[in-house]
Amino acid sequence: MEEINLKELFDYFKSKLKWVMITVFAFMIIGNIYTIATRVPMYKSDTTIVLVSENDKEYNTNELQLNKNLVGTYSEIIKSRKVLEPVIENLRLKYTYGELKSNISVTSVTNTEIIRITVNDKKAEKATRIANEIADVFTKEVQKIYKLNNVSVVDKAVSNPNPYNVNFVKDNLIYIALGLIISCGIIFIKFYFDTTIKTSEEIENKLGLTILGIVPKVERE
Numbered sequence: 001m002e003e004i005n006l007k008e009l010f011d012y013f014k015s016k017l018k019w020v021m022i023t024v025f026a027f028m029i030i031g032n033i034y035t036i037a038t039r040v041p042m043y044k045s046d047t048t049i050v051l052v053s054e055n056d057k058e059y060n061t062n063e064l065q066l067n068k069n070l071v072g073t074y075s076e077i078i079k080s081r082k083v084l085e086p087v088i089e090n091l092r093l094k095y096t097y098g099e100l101k102s103n104i105s106v107t108s109v110t111n112t113e114i115i116r117i118t119v120n121d122k123k124a125e126k127a128t129r130i131a132n133e134i135a136d137v138f139t140k141e142v143q144k145i146y147k148l149n150n151v152s153v154v155d156k157a158v159s160n161p162n163p164y165n166v167n168f169v170k171d172n173l174i175y176i177a178l179g180l181i182i183s184c185g186i187i188f189i190k191f192y193f194d195t196t197i198k199t200s201e202e203i204e205n206k207l208g209l210t211i212l213g214i215v216p217k218v219e220r221e
Helices: 006-015 017-038 061-078 081-091 097-102 124-146 168-193 200-207
Strands: 043-051 104-108 114-121 151-155
Touching (some): 006 017, 017 168, 043 061, 043 124, 061 114, 061 124, 081 097, 081 124, 097 104, 114 124
Antiparallel strands (some): 043 151, 104 114
């Protein structure tokens, strides 16, 4: 395997620095155009509810165990037609039940009676209104179904102006890294397989020949 002269390699990279910068810049432009053209900004908003004591008395062990058992059931009720269809009607949403359900995720916080309702939408304000309306409708439906009044809102949903699926800073760092890797890789391959003689010093160092004279290059007028 041919030894690589690090100084020559460094000088070669230095001479191609302009092309590295052009390649990186091109990757950034193409990458951002692709992001804008293909990725629809989506906004996320969530509200949390907690299962509490049904009355003002002390929260006893039986109620605690009951609420823990109800967390899974309540999570499914939140995504049911009984809750989501009234939400669609109340907010006059142009969603079907299936479309709204696909934009909602319901999770329970481990070892607690807290349920988090997360809504995704193309508009931040709309996601917030849907999340809060789901919590309100669900609370009323629980009272009808179980005759219980054990649901309380911990945090109401608030609008987040930043889309969760678009991060231009992170994306551009990736595009810069890709541009550097690809451009530097191509330059290294060209350097490694380039066997041409470019200077008189290379003739003396690589071939061991003595230079007797140099013919200057004369430009035609």
